[in-house]
Amino acid sequence: MNEKIKKTKNFIIDLIYPNCCPCCKKTIPINNLVCENCDKKLKKLQSMNITTSKKEPVDGGYCAFPYNDTTKPAMLEMKKGFGTCFIDYTLDLRTEDILNNSFLTSCEAVYAVPSSERYNHSQIIAEKLGKFLDIPVLEKLVYKRKFQKRQHTLDYKQRIENAQKSFILNNKCQKTEYKTILLCDDIITTGNTVKRIAVLLKQNGIEKVFAFSLCGVADAK
Numbered sequence: 268m269n270e271k272i273k274k275t276k277n278f279i280i281d282l283i284y285p286n287c288c289p290c291c292k293k294t295i296p297i298n299n300l301v302c303e304n305c306d307k308k309l310k311k312l313q314s315m316n317i318t319t320s321k322k323e324p325v326d327g328g329y330c331a332f333p334y335n336d337t338t339k340p341a342m343l344e345m346k347k348g349f350g351t352c353f354i355d356y357t358l359d360l361r362t363e364d365i366l367n368n369s370f371l372t373s374c375e376a377v378y379a380v381p382s383s384e385r386y387n388h389s390q391i392i393a394e395k396l397g398k399f400l401d402i403p404v405l406e407k408l409v410y411k412r413k414f415q416k417r418q419h420t421l422d423y424k425q426r427i428e429n430a431q432k433s434f435i436l437n438n439k440c441q442k443t444e445y446k447t448i449l450l451c452d453d454i455i456t457t458g459n460t461v462k463r464i465a466v467l468l469k470q471n472g473i474e475k476v477f478a479f480s481l482c483g484v485a486d487a488k
């Protein structure tokens with residue numbers, strides 16, 4: 268597109284839908300991903316590696332940021348279908364980190380934690396990460412049923428049972444040729460969801476499952 272037309276188009280889009288920082292909602296220039304203030308705060312945050320024992324279904328993983336007051340609003344925006352620029356920001360900021368992580372770079376394909384809703388923000392993370400690592404994004408290996416009970420109304424043991432009932436292997440899906448998969452989610456808290464999906468993926472013949480999330484809590488397993 269002609270540069271002048273492109274600039275005018277961006278100017279009009281910015282007037283109607285101003286670009287906002289996904290973390291604090293402040294209006295920012297159209298090509299920026301986060302505001303200067305949040306950028307400073309995010310750059311100070313540490314990423315986390317997830318290490319697990321050999322008995323665990325998830326073989327290891329990586330969380331780009333802790334889940335805190337700065338990152339929480341961005342996660343909520345993404346769930347609503349906005350602020351996916353935070354994924355671009357994360358991949359940009361953590362490029363070196365990700366490319367030096369032998370778990371992540373050993374993966375042959377990406378898979379998103381499935382959703383029972385039509386819009387799945389984890390799928391957007393998987394697609395962007397697949398493009399970043401130059402590996403394919405797999406689909407429909409596992410299905411999610413609608414939660415019978417809301418997770419937050421349950422105690423710890425009930426949550427594990429509920430997560431187990433919620434995800435089922437898609438038996439119509441052929442065994443995948445890929446042996447090492449990167450499973451993407453927005454936040455890893457207890458790890459119950461990724462563990463359950465890893466168990467199912469291994470039933471499909473996948474040998475290793477690593478997890479990737481934008482945010483994680485300190486004791487994520």
Ligand SMILES: [Zn+2]
Nearest residue numbers: 288291302305
């Ligand atoms: Zn901000």
